[in-house]
Amino acid sequence: MNAKHLLVLFAVLAAVVLSSCSKDDSSPTQPAPGPQATVVTATGDIATKVADFRTLLGDPANGANPGPLLQGRREVNWDGAGARPFNNQNGFPLDFFSATGLIYEGGTFRNDSLSFTELNPNYADEFKPFSPKLMFSAVFGHVIDAVFRVPGAVTPAVVTGFGAVFSDVDVDNVTSIEPMDKDGRSLGRFFVPRRSDANGLSFLGLKFDAAVVARVHIVCGNGNLGANDVSDGGTVDVVVVDNFIFGEPQAQPGTSMARR
DSSP: HHHHHHHHHHHHHHHHHHHHHHHHHOOOOOOOOOOOEEEEESSSSSSSHHHOOOHHHOOOBBBTOSSSSSSSSEOOOOOOOOGGGGBBBEOOTTTGGGGGGEEOOOOOOEEETTTTTTOOOOGTTTTTSSSOOOEEESSSSSEEEEOOOOOTBBOOBBBBBEEEEEOOOOOOTTTTEEEETTTOOOOOEEOOOOOOSTTTTTEEEEOOSOOOOOOEEEEESSSSSTTTGGGGGGGBBEEEEEEEEEEEEEOTTOOOBBBB
């Protein structure tokens, strides 16, 4: 091969290398990470961490006052007098807590004052409430989906954070909370810690710097209510919930207020 042919070969190789570098440099940049959450977890004696999470979301507790309010938080439990007509039966109303800004989506739900023992007597030693004495569960499934609305209105809303108390989490990396933004994009899946004592309570709370959470997808164990739990010789982890705590719902950007 003469010198002329060598020069041509080197030129071709250089062009290939430059072309490859140019292609790599023009590849799409990975999307920036989404909003990051402050995560609060507890198991065993969870009261202090639950109080810390309430403070993190902000005072005051706004109860069922019409919103949106400028600051504070909301909380749902199943112990109020208004919920009593629905105790210990399936079909808890999906919009029962609309005055606080939380609406359940799909599914069948049950609030229970008997630790669900009418469905399985073994649950007498399984489930302990955080705020006596009612607890809550999906029925015919183990997933709870909820969306946020401006309290007392039908306007879609977003919140800065959400937390929940869980009873009898026996298995790691199963029970979880997945917050989602207004476009349905996941903000991460966060796992609830396994119980550390016989009382069986666990807590997980997520707080973002801005109101970005439009809905939450909650997975409670991997077995449906009525089955024998793993701690009682069963093959699935049956988990129920107690208090839900979340930031004051604010109208989603670009929406107009619509009262009920």
